[in-house]
Amino acid sequence: MPLINDFFIDIDRRWGASSEGKIPLRIIGSSALMLQTNYERGTKDSDVLETTDLSVRAKERLIELAGQGTELHLRHNMYLELVFSGLPFLPQKAVYHRLNDLNAELHHLELEVLDIVDVVVSKLKRFHSNDRSDIEAMIEKGLVPHDRLVSRFREAVDYYEGVGLI
Numbered sequence: 001m002p003l004i005n006d007f008f009i010d011i012d013r014r015w016g017a018s019s020e021g022k023i024p025l026r027i028i029g030s031s032a033l034m035l036q037t038n039y040e041r042g043t044k045d046s047d048v049l050e051t052t053d054l055s056v057r058a059k060e061r062l063i064e065l066a067g068q069g070t071e072l073h074l075r076h077n078m079y080l081e082l083v084f085s086g087l088p089f090l091p092q093k094a095v096y097h098r099l100n101d102l103n104a105e106l107h108h109l110e111l112e113v114l115d116i117v118d119v120v121v122s123k124l125k126r127f128h129s130n131d132r133s134d135i136e137a138m139i140e141k142g143l144v145p146h147d148r149l150v151s152r153f154r155e156a157v158d159y160y161e162g163v164g165l166i
Helices: 003-014 029-036 056-066 071-076 100-105 116-126 129-140 146-162
Strands: 023-028 045-049 079-083 096-098 109-114
Touching: 003 029, 003 056, 003 071, 003 100, 003 109, 023 029, 023 056, 029 045, 029 109, 029 116, 029 129, 056 071, 056 079, 100 109, 109 116, 116 129, 116 146
Parallel strands: 023 109, 045 079
Antiparallel strands: 023 045, 096 109
16 A cells, blocks of 8 residues: 555544544645555655635644644655645646545545646646656656647646636
8 A cells, every 4th residue: 555545544543523524635746646656756745735625624633633743744754735726737627536445444534636637737837856757757657648738738828827827
């Protein structure tokens, strides 16, 4: 089992009683890649997209349990970071996939991961060395069809131009 799975299982085990039902988490960035492929690399954070489905209390509890400097951070060498939904470079309708196998093990969390091609698109804006490594690894694995990448990139540019971010 990938180490990142253990991280989310550990968060779920420590969650405690909740009246909210399962908490929906949208995972983006390299964590999304690692959760849906056999790709692994060292990363310090796992990015969770802030959505309207994520209550204020759930956000507070996530940071309390797995934010920077917590016991889980020290144990797993990884922490959760909440990312404002308008920040990532994505098409207006980003594609997410449920992690049915992992979700079956979770009692309090429900994980969705950003589609591999959309992760690659999001990494083109910053394009730091880790971003380039992630992109190259997904291309080498044959998980980034060129036509789809170009199409999704154009959709992201159109969206960002339309809302005045470019």
